[in-house]
Amino acid sequence: xxxxxxxxxxxxxxxxxxxxxxxxRAGNVATLSMIVWLFAVNVIYAVDSIIWSHTVAKVAxxxxxxxxxxxxxxxxxxxxxxxxxxxxxxxxxSVRQALTTLAQKRRRQIMEAVLCYLVPVIxxxxxxxxxxxxxxxxxxxxxxxxxxxxxxxxxLMWVPSLIMSxxxxxFAALAFSHFxxxxxxxxxxxxxxxxxxxxxxxxxLMLLALxxxxxxxxxxxxxxxxxxxxxxxxxxxxxxxxxxxxxIDTYPTPFLPPFIYRFYxxxxxxxxxxxxxxxxxxxxxxEAMKEYRGYAMWVWTRVLKQKPRTSSTKGSxxxxxxxxxxxSTLGFGQxxxxxxxxxxxxxxxxxxxxxxTPISPETPSSILEKKQSFTEHSKEDVILIGAxxxxxxxxxxxxxxxASSQPNSRPHSSLQTIPTDVNPSAExxxxxxxxxxxxxxx
Numbered sequence: 001x002x003x004x005x006x007x008x009x010x011x012x013x014x015x016x017x018x019x020x021x022x023x024x025r026a027g028n029v030a031t032l033s034m035i036v037w038l039f040a041v042n043v044i045y046a047v048d049s050i051i052w053s054h055t056v057a058k059v060a061x062x063x064x065x066x067x068x069x070x071x072x073x074x075x076x077x078x079x080x081x082x083x084x085x086x087x088x089x090x091x092x093x094s095v096r097q098a099l100t101t102l103a104q105k106r107r108r109q110i111m112e113a114v115l116c117y118l119v120p121v122i123x124x125x126x127x128x129x130x131x132x133x134x135x136x137x138x139x140x141x142x143x144x145x146x147x148x149x150x151x152x153x154x155x156l157m158w159v160p161s162l163i164m165s166x167x168x169x170x171f172a173a174l175a176f177s178h179f180x181x182x183x184x185x186x187x188x189x190x191x192x193x194x195x196x197x198x199x200x201x202x203x204x205l206m207l208l209a210l211x212x213x214x215x216x217x218x219x220x221x222x223x224x225x226x227x228x229x230x231x232x233x234x235x236x237x238x239x240x241x242x243x244x245x246x247x248i249d250t251y252p253t254p255f256l257p258p259f260i261y262r263f264y265x266x267x268x269x270x271x272x273x274x275x276x277x278x279x280x281x282x283x284x285x286x287e288a289m290k291e292y293r294g295y296a297m298w299v300w301t302r303v304l305k306q307k308p309r310t311s312s313t314k315g316s317x318x319x320x321x322x323x324x325x326x327x328s329t330l331g332f333g334q335x336x337x338x339x340x341x342x343x344x345x346x347x348x349x350x351x352x353x354x355x356x357t358p359i360s361p362e363t364p365s366s367i368l369e370k371k372q373s374f375t376e377h378s379k380e381d382v383i384l385i386g387a388x389x390x391x392x393x394x395x396x397x398x399x400x401x402x403a404s405s406q407p408n409s410r411p412h413s414s415l416q417t418i419p420t421d422v423n424p425s426a427e428x429x430x431x432x433x434x435x436x437x438x439x440x441x442x
Contacts, residue, residue: 002140005268006053009046012275013039019282021291029109030084031205033116034212034278037074037081041271044070048142056137056250064143068135072127072145073120075157078274079164079216080115085209086171088112089202093178126156133247140253141264149227150235158224165217172210179203204281211277219270226263 016038023031044067051060088108132148147153179202235241253261300306 002049002265005049005140006046008269008272009042009049012272013042013046015279015283016042016275018279023282027105027109029112030081030088030116033077033081033084033112037077037116037120038271038275038278040070041074042275045142045268045271049140052137052139052142054139056139056252058137058248058250060143061248064135064137068143068145069124069127072157073124074271075216075220076123076161076164077116077120078212079161079168079220080119081112082209082213082216083164083168083171084112084115085205086168086175086213089206089209090171090175090178092202093175123156123160130156130241131245132241133245133249136249136251138251138253138256138264141268146249147227148233148235148241149231150233150241152235154224154228158220161220162217162224165213165220168209168213172206172213175206208278208281212274215270215274219267222263223267 016035020032020035023035047063048067127145127147130148130150130153131146133146136144136146138144147157256264297308301308
């Protein structure tokens with residue numbers, strides 16, 4: 001009794017679905033067919049190992065009629081998928097055609113769909129020719145298709161899958177030889193071929209196809225040899241082969257020879273192990289990690305209703321985005337002292353006035369000494385970022401270069417705002433209008 005069989009099959013069926021989204025977007029029909037058939041086989045194995053865990057009771061007969069045909073189709077579909085993958089890899093690696101067009105890709109997809117889906121369905125129907133009775137039930141393993149082992153059965157049920165495995169091996173060898181000869185420029189060649197493959201995915205596909213091919217060929221060869229040695233019968237006529245067709249043969253585990261039991265057990269593990277390998281090759285790549293992050297973000301935003309986390313752009317300036325540096329700037333939002341408005345501290349040398357630099361009061365004489373250097377700069381060079389509005393109590397409180405730009409100002413106005421445009425040409429009258437009171441900021 002093997003209690004691990006249902007859990008192993010269920011886990012394999014789940015894991016093999018993980019790489020489905022990016023293979024679907026890439027349009028890899030052969031690879032998708034591997035996923036479909038491995039998923040179906042593992043689901044069948046899981047259900048069968050649960051229903052017939054300790055019994056060979058004749059239950060779920062319709063289920064067995066359906067699943068035994070699916071197992072027959074899988075025996076030809078998986079080798080066909082491996083063959084299609086190897087043919088495609090050889091075509092991509094060769095230099096027969098530098099670029100794959102959309103029409104060529106569509107034809108390849110149609111051919112792969114025919115080989116991986118239509119041909120297995122036809123084989124399910126052909127199985128009736130060599131189907132001696134309805135099906136068999138084996139304890140712990142469930143229902144299995146019955147085959148009347150004869151010469152027609154060998155050529156219908158086993159030889160085609162072996163031929164496909166040999167063809168897959170030949171094309172895999174050719175693809176590997178192309179890779180070895182062009183290993184230096186192989187990644188660039190794949191990029192230029194518009195095949196949707198990179199070097200990593202190419203090698204993973206080849207390795208997976210080879211493993212699946214060897215596993216399938218080994219299982220088919222072992223089954224063929226075992227059947228020929230133990231159960232080979234002559235083909236007489238249709239009526240004799242299909243006599244008592246509705247019969248269901250049962251095989252309790254205690255009555256099975258140890259060799260046959262171990263053989264069934266080893267063949268049973270081929271499908272779960274193939275699914276695990278498929279997941280290992282494609283569920284941990286770069287494209288898979290990107291897909292997982294997308295799923296996690298969807299759950300975070302749509303299911304949990306959380307906002308996506310973004311990096312903060314706030315600096316140490318109270319949450320304001322810093323402005324680009326100018327030729328001369330003051331601290332944003334800082335209070336402006338009397339001397340900070342003098343020409344000495346509005347120097348256009350390209351540096352930035354530090355808000356921590358101590359500022360000493362300016363006298364009218366010092367202003368006159370520095371006004372010549374100030375007038376050499378245009379008014380566009382003066383940039384006061386975030387500075388408060390500066391007002392003066394009397395016209396005589398204005399510096400000379402501001403007061404001279406207001407010839408019509410009233411001498412006794414209570415408050416006047418500094419005009420934004422400075423007229424350096426009026427400096428000729430500055431000496432007569434400098435007030436001893438000095439400017440102040442409100």
